[in-house]
Amino acid sequence: MHYGIDVGGTKTEIAIYDRDWVCLDRWRKPTPSDDGEAFLSMLTALVREADRRCDGRGTLGLGFPGVLDERGHLITANLSGLRPFVLKTALAAVLDRAFVIENDSRCFVVSEAGPGGAAEGASHAFGAILGTGAGGGAIVDGRLLRGGGRFAGEWGHLPLPAAAARDYGLPCPTCGCGLSGCLETYIAGPGLVRLHRHFGGASSSAEEWHVAWRTGEEAAQRARECHLDLLGGALANVVKLLSPQVIVMGGGLSTMDGLLTALPAAIAAHLFPGVETPGVVRSRFGNSSGVRGAAMLGADVSASAGNERI
Numbered sequence: 001m002h003y004g005i006d007v008g009g010t011k012t013e014i015a016i017y018d019r020d021w022v023c024l025d026r027w028r029k030p031t032p033s034d035d036g037e038a039f040l041s042m043l044t045a046l047v048r049e050a051d052r053r054c055d056g057r058g059t060l061g062l063g064f065p066g067v068l069d070e071r072g073h074l075i076t077a078n079l080s081g082l083r084p085f086v087l088k089t090a091l092a093a094v095l096d097r098a099f100v101i102e103n104d105s106r107c108f109v110v111s112e113a114g115p116g117g118a119a120e121g122a123s124h125a126f127g128a129i130l131g132t133g134a135g136g137g138a139i140v141d142g143r144l145l146r147g148g149g150r151f152a153g154e155w156g157h158l159p160l161p162a163a164a165a166r167d168y169g170l171p172c173p174t175c176g177c178g179l180s181g182c183l184e185t186y187i188a189g190p191g192l193v194r195l196h197r198h199f200g201g202a203s204s205s206a207e208e209w210h211v212a213w214r215t216g217e218e219a220a221q222r223a224r225e226c227h228l229d230l231l232g233g234a235l236a237n238v239v240k241l242l243s244p245q246v247i248v249m250g251g252g253l254s255t256m257d258g259l260l261t262a263l264p265a266a267i268a269a270h271l272f273p274g275v276e277t278p279g280v281v282r283s284r285f286g287n288s289s290g291v292r293g294a295a296m297l298g299a300d301v302s303a304s305a306g307n308e309r310i
């Protein structure tokens with residue numbers, strides 16, 4: 001059996017998969033995000049309970065909304081209480097098996113490029129999650145791209161192009177990551193609201209923008225056009241760097257009316273003439289891809305002679 005754990009800011013989910021990646025069981029616990037000891041106990045209890053339900057000992061992969069620094073500290077805005085811990089050491093001391101820890105967006109692309117996923121069979125794929133933030137991960141030559149600093153794929157924190165700032169008169173807001181003018185501040189859900197207000201609208205949520213857009217309000221239309229242009233440019237940057245065969249979109253915003261059909265042309269507008277635009281497809285496993293990809297990475301680690309790769 002293979003276990004995947006997806007740690008969220010409020011809930012942590014564990015799922016059990018068989019060798020054909022059929023999900024046999026899954027359940028959730030609240031995440032004690034401000035108490036490191038309680039967090040470790042919760043993770044251990046989830047794994048022990050999975051062992052009990054399987055009557056065995058499964059492989060294990062954990063997906064987190066953040067990155068591990070070179071010492072194994074977890075860097076994440078949502079789990080402030082974990083910062084004192086060297087997470088990999090603390091976990092290794094209580095878990096009796098090899099395991100892998102990975103950023104949840106990268107788990108997403110592993111799942112979607114794996115068996116049954118929307119990018120199954122692609123040796124070069126990019127997974128882009130667009131919700132309250134913009135995260136991502138890449139498969140290059142059939143393997144997950146980690147990069148030397150372990151944060152490859154953070155496309156949302158590339159800067160807003162100067163030409164876009166000029167053409168639309170956009171300011172450069174401070175991003176949650178601490179930088180200014182990141183693309184995420186405009187292309188993620190809150191960014192749509194920001195754009196709507198910039199063009200004279202009055203929404204306070206992406207849902208409200210959506211209602212205004214459907215009624216044909218001019219500010220909402222302009223926000224949509226600008227958003228599509230910025231998003232196309234952001235993904236074109238990914239294409240220029242990695243040349244994926246397919247881009248898999250996930251997250252709440254990826255389900256927006258007509259977005260996936262409009263994206264290839266929006267991407268092509270920011271590429272060189274004659275360059276082939278990759279296919280843009282919706283994720284097959286949606287929110288489950290984080291836990292599923294984590295389980296797949298955990299299975300890989302166990303298969304490689306118990307070499308712990310975290």
Ligand SMILES: [Zn+2]
Nearest residue numbers: 157175177182
């Ligand atoms: Zn940023």
